[in-house]
Ligand SMILES: Cc1cc2nc3c(=O)[nH]c(=O)nc-3n(C[C@H](O)[C@H](O)[C@H](O)COP(=O)(O)OP(=O)(O)OC[C@H]3O[C@@H](n4cnc5c(N)ncnc54)[C@H](O)[C@@H]3O)c2cc1C
């Protein structure tokens with residue numbers, strides 16, 4: 175039986191970052207991956223495909239130019255599923271090539287096969303050709319990620335009624351799409367297909383969406399979606415989904431309403447991919463959504479030599495945070511020092527328009543009883559916004575009145591997921607409103623919105639001080 179210092183199950187963001195970190199520290203590392211190619215959900219069905227699809231859709235539709243040339247403007251009149259897939263395949267090939275090269279350079283061994291526990295330090299691997307191997311690890315890291323939640327009551331057919339993995343394989347673009355589940359996946363795809371001119375209906379039993387995002391940002395966002403005729407049917411449950419003889423899909427809601435569309439995307443959450451790991455042999459147990467419980471500083475499970483990182487440990491379930499969790503887990507596993515993850519990390523929702531946020535929302539600040547002031551900037555007030563033809567986009571900063579420190583940054587609009595990092599840096603370095611007021615920003619840029627929002631808050635924070643002094 176082969177022996178390793180660290181055996182990593184899964185080659186997604188958590189697994190690959192953890193494996194390379196341990197290898198860089200001179201340890202013997204094995205990655206076991208059941209997929210045909212390395213990269214995990216992030217590369218093959220999640221982050222990278224959905225973001226490539228978004229980019230292709232925005233480019234081919236000429237979305238970013240419509241502020242100037244009107245809503246009817248198109249770069250390509252007829253956009254096909256093949257147009258979208260072409261760019262996807264090229265991007266994914268590049269990603270996999272880079273990852274394979276990283277593993278090779280760092281001498282991380284890779285076995286393709288499905289892993290399950292025989293004992294807390296021993297895994298069985300069933301390879302594609304049926305060969306069975308046993309491997310032993312001083313430490314084991316489970317970075318197995320998630321798979322779409324697919325209840326038996328939904329008649330998935332892989333063509334018209336699909337989950338988010340299957341959506342990437344569609345042969346024809348739907349003219350109308352119903353999205354069940356207004357989580358991040360549902361909202362991202364709903365808005366991408368709306369940008370492709372599909373008539374989109376989003377259905378969710380909850381009456382609000384994206385609850386972890388600042389409400390003012392969500393309100394601005396939903397106004398924009400409704401303005402372009404997307405239907406948001408919230409607070410209502412899809413009771414029955416069926417395929418009609420016409421080939422269309424019918425969704426019956428609990429309020430009796432019936433929605434008929436060409437395609438249904440079922441995106442009501444994901445499950446930890448732990449069902450085939452034989453966790454009992456390791457003395458572990460997953461929760462009802464297949465997730466594992468860990469110490470959030472070390473990523474150690476209840477069994478000391480077994481670590482878990484990435485989506486399998488639950489919120490925030492991001493590629494970005496999974497990588498950092500994998501790195502920390504690997505360092506702890508091989509006995510190297512590791513700091514716990516930074517308190518404030520950015521969240522990027524690649525919808526059309528983008529949303530990005532870091533730190534506390536206004537609702538959280540209120541709940542904690544912190545006296546605060548907000549500063550707002552609209553992209554249409556910036557010169558870069560004029561040049562780009564932007565008529566929407568909002569940046570909101572929240573400052574403590576007591577310490578003047580930045581507490582939260584919240585953005586909806588073009589470039590939000592890039593812009594947020596300025597706020598993130600100020601936040602984590604404990605910067606105050608003065609940072610934005612006293613520093614010069616490149617001009618003309620969208621980043622100038624920070625200056626405008628900083629000044630907006632600063633003006634009012636000054637007035638409040640003066641009022642108190644009187
Ligand atoms: C549609 C979609 C869009 C997303 N967009 C974003 C985004 O824009 N930004 C962002 O930060 N995050 C995004 N995410 C989330 C991101 O993809 C995940 O957070 C990330 O992939 C989790 O990484 P991971 O390492 O935990 O696992 P995964 O990427 O899920 O990889 C797990 C790997 O483990 C393998 N595996 C599982 N079980 C076994 C086994 N028994 N034996 C061997 N191998 C096994 C799987 O084959 C898989 O390759 C998105 C997700 C989806 C679905």
Ligand SMILES: NC(=O)c1ccc[n+]([C@@H]2O[C@H](COP(=O)([O-])OP(=O)(O)OC[C@H]3O[C@@H](n4cnc5c(N)ncnc54)[C@H](O)[C@@H]3O)[C@@H](O)[C@H]2O)c1
Nearest residue numbers: 355356357358359360380441442443444490491522523524
């Ligand atoms: N840009 C990003 O960072 C990004 C993009 C996509 C996904 N992700 C990650 O992937 C994870 C999974 O995303 P998700 O959107 O699948 O899950 P989610 O758990 O975020 O959202 C699921 C949604 O489905 C709804 N729902 C639950 N049960 C339902 C039912 N029976 N019928 C209809 N609706 C139902 C919920 O109310 C919720 O709004 C998220 O945690 C997210 O962090 C991140």
